[in-house]
Amino acid sequence: MKVCRRETFNAAHRLFRPEWSDEKNREVFGKCSHPNYHGHNYALEVWVEGEIDPLTGFVIDLKDLKHLIHEFVSDRFDHRNLNLDCPEFEGIIPTTENIAKVIWDILREQLDPKFGLEVQLSETEKNKVFYNGK
Amino acid sequence: MKVCRRETFNAAHRLFRPEWSDEKNREVFGKCSHPNYHGHNYALEVWVEGEIDPLTGFVIDLKDLKHLIHEFVSDRFDHRNLNLDCPEFEGIIPTTENIAKVIWDILREQLDPKFGLEVQLSETEKNKVFYNGK
Amino acid sequence: MKVCRRETFNAAHRLFRPEWSDEKNREVFGKCSHPNYHGHNYALEVWVEGEIDPLTGFVIDLKDLKHLIHEFVSDRFDHRNLNLDCPEFEGIIPTTENIAKVIWDILREQLDPKFGLEVQLSETEKNKVFYNGK
Amino acid sequence: MKVCRRETFNAAHRLFRPEWSDEKNREVFGKCSHPNYHGHNYALEVWVEGEIDPLTGFVIDLKDLKHLIHEFVSDRFDHRNLNLDCPEFEGIIPTTENIAKVIWDILREQLDPKFGLEVQLSETEKNKVFYNGK
Amino acid sequence: MKVCRRETFNAAHRLFRPEWSDEKNREVFGKCSHPNYHGHNYALEVWVEGEIDPLTGFVIDLKDLKHLIHEFVSDRFDHRNLNLDCPEFEGIIPTTENIAKVIWDILREQLDPKFGLEVQLSETEKNKVFYNGK
Amino acid sequence: MKVCRRETFNAAHRLFRPEWSDEKNREVFGKCSHPNYHGHNYALEVWVEGEIDPLTGFVIDLKDLKHLIHEFVSDRFDHRNLNLDCPEFEGIIPTTENIAKVIWDILREQLDPKFGLEVQLSETEKNKVFYNGK
Numbered sequence: 102m103k104v105c106r107r108e109t110f111n112a113a114h115r116l117f118r119p120e121w122s123d124e125k126n127r128e129v130f131g132k133c134s135h136p137n138y139h140g141h142n143y144a145l146e147v148w149v150e151g152e153i154d155p156l157t158g159f160v161i162d163l164k165d166l167k168h169l170i171h172e173f174v175s176d177r178f179d180h181r182n183l184n185l186d187c188p189e190f191e192g193i194i195p196t197t198e199n200i201a202k203v204i205w206d207i208l209r210e211q212l213d214p215k216f217g218l219e220v221q222l223s224e225t226e227k228n229k230v231f232y233n234g235k
Numbered sequence: 236m237k238v239c240r241r242e243t244f245n246a247a248h249r250l251f252r253p254e255w256s257d258e259k260n261r262e263v264f265g266k267c268s269h270p271n272y273h274g275h276n277y278a279l280e281v282w283v284e285g286e287i288d289p290l291t292g293f294v295i296d297l298k299d300l301k302h303l304i305h306e307f308v309s310d311r312f313d314h315r316n317l318n319l320d321c322p323e324f325e326g327i328i329p330t331t332e333n334i335a336k337v338i339w340d341i342l343r344e345q346l347d348p349k350f351g352l353e354v355q356l357s358e359t360e361k362n363k364v365f366y367n368g369k
Numbered sequence: 370m371k372v373c374r375r376e377t378f379n380a381a382h383r384l385f386r387p388e389w390s391d392e393k394n395r396e397v398f399g400k401c402s403h404p405n406y407h408g409h410n411y412a413l414e415v416w417v418e419g420e421i422d423p424l425t426g427f428v429i430d431l432k433d434l435k436h437l438i439h440e441f442v443s444d445r446f447d448h449r450n451l452n453l454d455c456p457e458f459e460g461i462i463p464t465t466e467n468i469a470k471v472i473w474d475i476l477r478e479q480l481d482p483k484f485g486l487e488v489q490l491s492e493t494e495k496n497k498v499f500y501n502g503k
Numbered sequence: 504m505k506v507c508r509r510e511t512f513n514a515a516h517r518l519f520r521p522e523w524s525d526e527k528n529r530e531v532f533g534k535c536s537h538p539n540y541h542g543h544n545y546a547l548e549v550w551v552e553g554e555i556d557p558l559t560g561f562v563i564d565l566k567d568l569k570h571l572i573h574e575f576v577s578d579r580f581d582h583r584n585l586n587l588d589c590p591e592f593e594g595i596i597p598t599t600e601n602i603a604k605v606i607w608d609i610l611r612e613q614l615d616p617k618f619g620l621e622v623q624l625s626e627t628e629k630n631k632v633f634y635n636g637k
Numbered sequence: 638m639k640v641c642r643r644e645t646f647n648a649a650h651r652l653f654r655p656e657w658s659d660e661k662n663r664e665v666f667g668k669c670s671h672p673n674y675h676g677h678n679y680a681l682e683v684w685v686e687g688e689i690d691p692l693t694g695f696v697i698d699l700k701d702l703k704h705l706i707h708e709f710v711s712d713r714f715d716h717r718n719l720n721l722d723c724p725e726f727e728g729i730i731p732t733t734e735n736i737a738k739v740i741w742d743i744l745r746e747q748l749d750p751k752f753g754l755e756v757q758l759s760e761t762e763k764n765k766v767f768y769n770g771k
Numbered sequence: 772m773k774v775c776r777r778e779t780f781n782a783a784h785r786l787f788r789p790e791w792s793d794e795k796n797r798e799v800f801g802k803c804s805h806p807n808y809h810g811h812n813y814a815l816e817v818w819v820e821g822e823i824d825p826l827t828g829f830v831i832d833l834k835d836l837k838h839l840i841h842e843f844v845s846d847r848f849d850h851r852n853l854n855l856d857c858p859e860f861e862g863i864i865p866t867t868e869n870i871a872k873v874i875w876d877i878l879r880e881q882l883d884p885k886f887g888l889e890v891q892l893s894e895t896e897k898n899k900v901f902y903n904g905k
Contacts, residue, residue, distance in 0.1 A: 102332055103365040111627065113515040113542040113584075116828070129827060131834060137584035140515040140542005142627055148365070157263060158250070158330035163362050164265060182515075182539035196828035198772055225513065225544055228833050231773040231818070236868055237901040245493065247381040247408040247450075271450035274381040274408005276493055282901070291799060292786070292866035297898050298801060316381075316405035359379065359410055370600055371633040384694070397693060399700060416633070425531060426518070426598035431630050432533060464694035466638055496699050499639040499684070504734055505767040550767070559665060560652070560732035565764050566667060647895065649783040649810040649852075673852035676783040676810005678895055718783075718807035761781065761812055 103150045103217070104159075106166045110179035113140040114195040138182060141224050143200070145174065147208060150217030161216065173207050197224040201232040209234060237284045237351070238293075240300045244313035247274040248329040272316060275358050277334070279308065281342060284351030295350065307341050331358040335366040343368060371418045371485070372427075374434045378447035381408040382463040406450060409492050411468070413442065415476060418485030429484065441475050465492045469500040477502060505552045505619070506561075508568045512581035515542040516597040540584060543626050545602070547576065549610060552619030563618065575609050599626045603634040611636060639686045639753070640695075642702045646715035649676040650731040674718060677760050679736070681710065683744060686753030697752065709743050733760045737768040745770060773820045773887070774829075776836045780849035783810040784865040808852060811894050813870070815844065817878060820887030831886065843877050867894040871902040879904060 115138045116130040126134040133139070147170055151160045181187055183195040189203050201222040209218055223229035249272045250264040260268040281304055285294045315321055317329040323337050335356040343352055357363035383406045384398040394402040415438055419428045449455055451463040457471050469490040477486055491497035517540045518532040528536040549572055553562045583589055585597040591605045603624040611620055625631035651674045652666040662670040683706055687696045717723055719731040725739050737758040745754055759765035785808045786800040796804040817840055821830045851857055853865040859873045871892040879888055893899035
């Protein structure tokens, strides 16, 4: 049994490697490398796998999961510039893949090890990623 | 190959344990324990896994799956109070997890054993669960 | 210029006239008259019309509108039974039309008269209503 | 008869008045005033009102409308920082209201005066605005 | 007060004028003129305007409106080829505009004149039209 | 880590076996066997599984995946009649299952073997299929 909580956050970012030339960055990352940043409404699905607790009927209390996501993910990244404001992305290009991985790592540390964990993160209506730590 | 049929139903429910005090229920279930019930538009995805039948090009005829869901799930739960009207939830708190499990059990019994079965059930735009019988 | 804030709430309700027989209620309201209630995820769009304030670039601060909706609408109706818990519906059948009208009346009283006000309320993916006070 | 074309663009922005202190900006604009920008997936609906051309059955060829939106709106704003990269917002705070107004003004100039024009712009799943030039 | 019912139908169509050359049709209608047809999932919103009936709390019983749409619209057009199977489009190019107009005309004839009527019809996620008979 | 690109195409099709009578086809395929075709807006999700490239932060450049889908899938099937125009469906009934399988086969051939590949294809808001080549 898996349960899912969906939360959103809005952030600016830019894809580029500082050691590459502007030209090379544009060649690889296209308009995503634009120097003054652009941004997205990120939609995050956090899936937690476990047994149903017979007392509550919950795998995990989704209110608790919501607060966990708010405290450790949304409140850090919402209305932020991922490149400039978030030490989590120091030396890491904030692609959707890397953001999902960072979020998974953060939540994995907070979540009881008895639970399985998967995250899905969409950057636009057309692009999304899935990560389960493997 | 998996195929999916989506159906919806609207039901009232309440989360509480009768042997607990109101206070304890409120502590664990929050506003979901409110005594006079509240309700949701449940959206159900039923996924059936199998081989493509070379004659029809179908894994399963989705019209048949639709009728199965209507007869055994929607017609039972739609516009009902899950706690009061549905014997399936006698002694079972109608959390999204338990509703998904009850639905999976019902459909598993109706479905040819050659098929795999998974259900996804969303309670709100933010909360959903997945169950595959394991 | 109009701006819109979308909020949701989940409530139980039942459509019936106490002075009618059960049969008559079933004839008119169908399964919506079921005695033990059912429920919905209501999605509310509140549209406020006005001039852009040249200082802020806002017609109305959507944070303020959000708090207004929470305080006067969502917090009253969310996880409630509209028939039993909400005095706003005493003597009023909680159809989507009437719920929208009650919400419009509540917000109209709270909102600066210089603003125009419209509400859209959806009960299911297929049913919704619009009301602007006229 | 009105026809609508929907397009999207992803941009960074920040709400603040340069002549105000950081504190005052934070008081009015909240986290939207954060100095290093954040961003959104903007979804734009452009509605054009007119008569059906009896030869084509079109009010306006939606392919033409699409190209107009791409050339004059999306290509200018997509993957940009509205505050830093877009002269259209010099001296104008890029609130959703002001972005919608700027877009309406741009398209009004390009569109045959025989057509009516309305734009709807959503910034998040919860916030959107409507503008028709009045 | 307006109430809305949403229904869908899936149909094939082709945009072309028989008196024009294939070349001219391709120039005007692009890939929509392809000779062997293509198709869409049409989503129809029917809005009915009127007073709330104080006895029922309904502007119009949405079950009745649903049956009206099914009988006079969906059952005629669903899983059909609009050009070949539907006499309503004899001599009329089945653009979204014209389909909306045909549907409005059909429903206007069936609906009590005391009600206002508007239809919105979407052809794809990006294209839709609105018609109110004016 | 999996990444997903979503694309859409609009096509006509018909479900029938030429060696069966019209009656038998109608019995098995219902209104989907209607002789003059009907159509759908197909929504395709292509999921690619692989390692994050530490240089780019990408599993695969989604711009490349988009172009691959356009060139080998959308441009072939969009605004086409799957039965008449697409040799890929010669002797294959274009059910959603078979379309998904054809698309998976096409993309598998184009995609670097180091990547895993899954496709999800929806035909309507209620029907969809998933295929991963197994």
